[in-house]
Amino acid sequence: MSSELRAELAPLEGRRPADFSLQNPTAMRLYKLCALILFVAAWQAVDLLNEFLKFYNPLLFPSPLDIATRAAALWSTGVLQNHIVASVTRVFIGVLMAFLPAVLLGIGIARSRIVEVVFEPLVELVRPIPPLAVLPMFILWFGIGELSKLMFIAFAAFYIILTTVMLSAVNIDVVLVRAARTLGINGFRFYREIVFPAISPDLFVGVRLGLSAGFVVIVASEFIAADVGLGYMINYARAFFRVSDMFVGALTIGFIGYAVNMLLVAVERRLFSWRISDER
Amino acid sequence: MSQSLDQARTLLLEKAPKLRFDRVDMVFARPKQPPVQVLKSISFDVAEGEFLCLLGPSGCGKSTLLNIAAGLIKPSAGSVTAGSRVVTGPGRDRGVVFQEYALFPWLTVRENVVLGAKSGRGKVDSAKVDHFLKVTGMYDHRNKLPKELSGGMKQRAAIARTLANDPEIILMDEPFGALDPYTREALQDQLIELWSASRKTILFVTHSVEEAAYLAGVVILLKAHPGELKAVVRNEVSWPRERASEELIGIERAIRRVERT
Numbered sequence: 001m002s003s004e005l006r007a008e009l010a011p012l013e014g015r016r017p018a019d020f021s022l023q024n025p026t027a028m029r030l031y032k033l034c035a036l037i038l039f040v041a042a043w044q045a046v047d048l049l050n051e052f053l054k055f056y057n058p059l060l061f062p063s064p065l066d067i068a069t070r071a072a073a074l075w076s077t078g079v080l081q082n083h084i085v086a087s088v089t090r091v092f093i094g095v096l097m098a099f100l101p102a103v104l105l106g107i108g109i110a111r112s113r114i115v116e117v118v119f120e121p122l123v124e125l126v127r128p129i130p131p132l133a134v135l136p137m138f139i140l141w142f143g144i145g146e147l148s149k150l151m152f153i154a155f156a157a158f159y160i161i162l163t164t165v166m167l168s169a170v171n172i173d174v175v176l177v178r179a180a181r182t183l184g185i186n187g188f189r190f191y192r193e194i195v196f197p198a199i200s201p202d203l204f205v206g207v208r209l210g211l212s213a214g215f216v217v218i219v220a221s222e223f224i225a226a227d228v229g230l231g232y233m234i235n236y237a238r239a240f241f242r243v244s245d246m247f248v249g250a251l252t253i254g255f256i257g258y259a260v261n262m263l264l265v266a267v268e269r270r271l272f273s274w275r276i277s278d279e280r
Numbered sequence: 281m282s283q284s285l286d287q288a289r290t291l292l293l294e295k296a297p298k299l300r301f302d303r304v305d306m307v308f309a310r311p312k313q314p315p316v317q318v319l320k321s322i323s324f325d326v327a328e329g330e331f332l333c334l335l336g337p338s339g340c341g342k343s344t345l346l347n348i349a350a351g352l353i354k355p356s357a358g359s360v361t362a363g364s365r366v367v368t369g370p371g372r373d374r375g376v377v378f379q380e381y382a383l384f385p386w387l388t389v390r391e392n393v394v395l396g397a398k399s400g401r402g403k404v405d406s407a408k409v410d411h412f413l414k415v416t417g418m419y420d421h422r423n424k425l426p427k428e429l430s431g432g433m434k435q436r437a438a439i440a441r442t443l444a445n446d447p448e449i450i451l452m453d454e455p456f457g458a459l460d461p462y463t464r465e466a467l468q469d470q471l472i473e474l475w476s477a478s479r480k481t482i483l484f485v486t487h488s489v490e491e492a493a494y495l496a497g498v499v500i501l502l503k504a505h506p507g508e509l510k511a512v513v514r515n516e517v518s519w520p521r522e523r524a525s526e527e528l529i530g531i532e533r534a535i536r537r538v539e540r541t
Contacts, residue, residue: 178352179382181370183396183445193395197386274386274425 040064062244067251070244079233084252086229087222090146091214094153095161098210102158103203106165107195123162131156131217135224144225149218156217157210164206168199201272208264215257296364297325298481299349299449304358306344306507317506318344321358324500324509326449329479333486333496335535341507342485346453349483350376362449375447379454381434383426389413389437390422396441409444415474416440432463436470443474449481456491465523468495476519489539493531494521501538511538 020027047063050056062070074080108115109123135152142148172195180194222231230249237245306319318341326332334342347353349360351370360367362374370376383392393412397404413419416436426434435455442450456464472495475482486492492499499513513535517527 173382175378175380175382176384178350178370179376179378179384181352182350182374182376183441184370184372185395194384197384200386272386274427 059241060243062247066244067247070242071248071252074245074248080248080252082228083230083233083249084256086226087215087218087231087253088256090149090221090229091153091211091218094150095157095207095210095214097150097154098158098161099207102161102206102210103165106162107169107191107199110166110169111191111195127159131213132220135221139225148225149221152221153214153217156213160210160213161203161206164202164209165199168202168206169195172198201268201275204264204268204271208261208268211260211264212257215253215260219253296328297361298328298330298363299326299483300361301325301345301349302359302361304345304348304360305356306341306348306353307356319348319355320506320508322502322507322509323358324512326481326483326498328481330498331475331482331484331496332498332500333484333492334500334502335486335489335492336502336507336510337504338487339507340502340504342487342502343453345502345507346376346451346483346485349449350374350451352376372445373447374449374451375442375445377435377438377442377450377452377455379457381426381431381438383434383438383441385426388423388425389418389429389440392426392437393418393422393441393444396444412440412444415477416443416470430463431459432467435459435467439471439474443478447480449483452482452484454485454487457486464491471495472519489532489535493528493535494523499531499535501535513538 022028022031044064047058047061047065050058071080105115105119105123109120110116131152134155135148138148138152138155142151176194176198180190185193218229219231219234222229223235226232230253234246234249237243237249301322301324304319304322305317307315307317309315322345334345336342344353348355349362349367351367351374362371365373367374383389384395387395390409390413393409394404397409397412410419413422416439418433418437418440421429421433421437426437429437439455456467459467468491484492484495486495493515496515499515501510501513502508503510513531515531517525517531521528
């Protein structure tokens with residue numbers, strides 16, 4: 001709707017001079033990028049200054065250039081890629097493992113009194129436990145192999161997906177539910193054709209947040225028991241005092257998390273354009 | 281001989297209502313407050329093919345009554361019989377048109393109507409779907425999403441969806457309440473056209489005296505707190521009716537006179 005409106009207004013306004021004000025989203029994006037570059041440049045400048053004044057040990061706090069050099073070196077040997085693939089795969093598989101149980105239980109608790117009575121108390125009791133608290137247990141139960149890390153990520157993502165699904169399924173518009181009932185949509189059809197599409201935008205957000213949580217906790221699990229992965233890389237670098245490597249590991253996780261999030265937000269916009277909230 | 285048989289048959293048909301409300305009570309329990317009685321012993325019949333309007337001020341429980349007939353809520357006492365069966369839940373024999381349109385926002389207009397048609401047994405009859413899209417004037421907009429439609433178009437799509445489900449009784453809960461007067465009148469006329477073509481039984485809830493007088497064959501007046509049946513006004517003005525004609529104004533006057541008492 002609004003884009004149509006804009007299309008009609010555009011020829012009236014004709015060619016406008018370039019808009020550099022803070023109201024222009026494109027200009028804003030440019031300014032934000034500049035701000036980021038400025039920060040990095042300032043950091044590099046401080047490092048340069050430090051070479052003469054020596055007020056801190058540069059070994060403990062490398063410059064952006066040092067980090068970039070290390071990143072390039074790690075990339076060219078393929079080591080960095082190995083770690084990235086290992087960590088990303090773990091996060092995705094872990095979230096995937098959490099997906100089905102979280103969706104089923106979330107819808108169940110929201111839409112069925114029986115499921116609510118049986119599972120809600122347990123779910124609410126376990127919810128406040130920080131995932132890190134169960135990691136040692138998971139290692140005892142599932143060994144120091146892949147499974148304990150996957151379960152750990154799944155545990156962290158499970159609650160996030162469960163919560164979004166639960167809230168979403170509780171809040172399905174009563175009128176839509178009533179319309180479905182009067183149209184004779186019952187049983188499994190009701191869940192497949194009404195509940196699932198109705199919650200799908202929120203479910204997508206849940207998965208996105210679950211992946212973010214996965215990237216948050218992956219490092220901890222790879223600190224403890226791993227021989228590959230970005231968390232392992234950071235911890236290994238610590239043992240050898242390679243602070244630049246630690247920065248490379250941490251920043252890589254940041255970049256991946258950001259990229260995955262941006263990608264999913266873009267997919268979300270396309271997939272759920274039917275939402276009324278997009279109208280205005 | 282055959283004539284008297286015919287007469288007997290018509291009598292019988294008239295005797296068996298399509299929808300019967302039998303001493304329906306509705307009491308809502310409220311936390312830390314005395315329960316509130318919304319409906320008190322409501323009894324009336326809707327004959328087959330009749331267009332009946334439930335008219336009353338807000339708080340008279342007319343929407344509650346409609347929801348009970350739809351099977352969406354259970355009455356505290358009394359019963360509703362649709363056809364020959366007592367209403368225990370929603371059913372395909374009773375289609376509902378809501379004031380809030382209730383279109384599924386993730387489906388296009390056509391997909392919404394298909395969903396209505398699919399509830400029946402067997403495969404979706406594509407020709408039937410297109411037919412109802414055409415009679416409601418939504419065929420050209422069939423591939424639009426609900427958010428792209430105006431209120432009037434949304435309600436026409438919702439009516440098409442209900443019709444595609446082929447109910448015997450159509451329950452309409454202030455369907456045109458949120459529309460501007462022009463759209464409202466256009467949809468009223470369209471509804472009358474659809475009704476005369478299909479002769480479905482319609483129970484129509486409204487708080488507009490004008491609307492009730494224009495549309496209904498029978499107007500049931502309710503009073504509020506608690507919702508009680510106040511009067512039944514028969515509107516025998518023949519179709520096509522003319523808005524603001526002497527006859528209809530007469531009906532409106534009759535309704536308002538009862539309302540004031």
